[in-house]
Amino acid sequence: MERIPAYLKVYDILKRQIVEREYGVGDLLPAEPVLEKKFKVSRTTVRKAVDMLSREGFVIKKQGIGTEILDHKTMQNLNYVTSISETLQKKGYTVTTKCLRVEVMEASAHLASDLRIKSGEKVVCIQRIKFADGKAIAIMKNFLVADMVEGIEKRNEDFNLLYRFLEENYNISIDAARDTITAKSANSVEAEMLDVPVGCALLAMRRIGYGQGKPICVDVLSIVGDRYEFVINMNGRDSR
Amino acid sequence: MERIPAYLKVYDILKRQIVEREYGVGDLLPAEPVLEKKFKVSRTTVRKAVDMLSREGFVIKKQGIGTEILDHKTMQNLNYVTSISETLQKKGYTVTTKCLRVEVMEASAHLASDLRIKSGEKVVCIQRIKFADGKAIAIMKNFLVADMVEGIEKRNEDFNLLYRFLEENYNISIDAARDTITAKSANSVEAEMLDVPVGCALLAMRRIGYGQGKPICVDVLSIVGDRYEFVINMNGRDSR
């Protein structure tokens, strides 16, 4: 028998009701005392469930008025860490990967600083090209601390979903990330690899991936501008 | 006398202690019962404060072990909604704005759909150029529903910080946003306005800003790639 906390049951039921439009946009959720009785739980439990919905943008709480249902279709998911491939897959593309090479090398100063290791320590570099429906989308280089992924360079894989591969094979999970995104023009090497003209506008992304507060990987991507776009959802205005 | 909730006091004190390194990275925060006595509050209050720290990436809670301090320098702020200008200011640049024009126009189909109004309804378009330390950084167009900002076109302002202007003058606050970012090459008009060569790589951003779950504005930006970069912080891996 699976043990499911009461607040999660309440959360799931309310969320389903909102998603399936059993409450209309702009309507008020039943008041907290009503939900207490309906679900036979305490106020604390109701509030925890509603707080979760609120943080995820399904409802907004208004003191003195009630809890209003928002239009979840426009304000879906917050910013969870996902890879480009996962994003493309969710959009319905067929994503394939060609792994060009996997090699062990010494970390440059910049890389070492981001990974918080010493300059010159061993890192594994995985270089790949990502395709969506057969068209080249991005050149990817992933740098991992060699100690954490021992033997990965001997695997003969395409690493189609690298994050999932790391979770399943090395019990490493990336639960936070910092992306830095800018634009640049394609040089001749990139142009050839991505099958675009030289000078074509590319998105250049550098991601530092963290697991439990420690840097795990650095990803460097060059993405074809007119074949991909980042969608970023933000919640809350910096108040402090 | 300002009324400050107990959980916020606890949160502020713990956060300051972590930021000022009174606890070292990797150390454990005092256990919940200890904090209860120290701050003379109930466990619920302690937990609310620690939960906030946890959501913001300052600590990680480990059942059976304790609450570990993370390195906040690497995982600073989450994704709060901020404008380009605010970001540049925080980096120490002197940000100036030249307002080219403010005009009332009819919404295109795409714009109307994003703002959830009818195609052809009146919108206000504010077009500006943003400079950092005197160098052109971005061309910005902001579209607002005309009804919400009556008379804004008659103001003779540069709207240096538009979001703050809206908060102070129209009591409109943008508390959530969806950004779509891609790359493109500068056309001749953009090149001249931004003082870059034609074909130069630009970041193209389209933002829909929301207040209380309803779309408030659409911002369209063209940003010089090598003069600006987006930094995006993400927390949590999409589990559902």
Next chain:
DNA sequence: AAGTGGTCTAGACCACGAA
């Protein structure tokens, strides 16, 4: 077995908004 965080209760009083 002891200590940690995770869940939950029943009840209290406060602050805000509408009638």
Next chain:
DNA sequence: TCGTGGTCTAGACCACTTA
């Protein structure tokens, strides 16, 4: 004034980790 969400308490039991 009344109903709403906001804050807070004291105490209980559970689940996980370490020793």
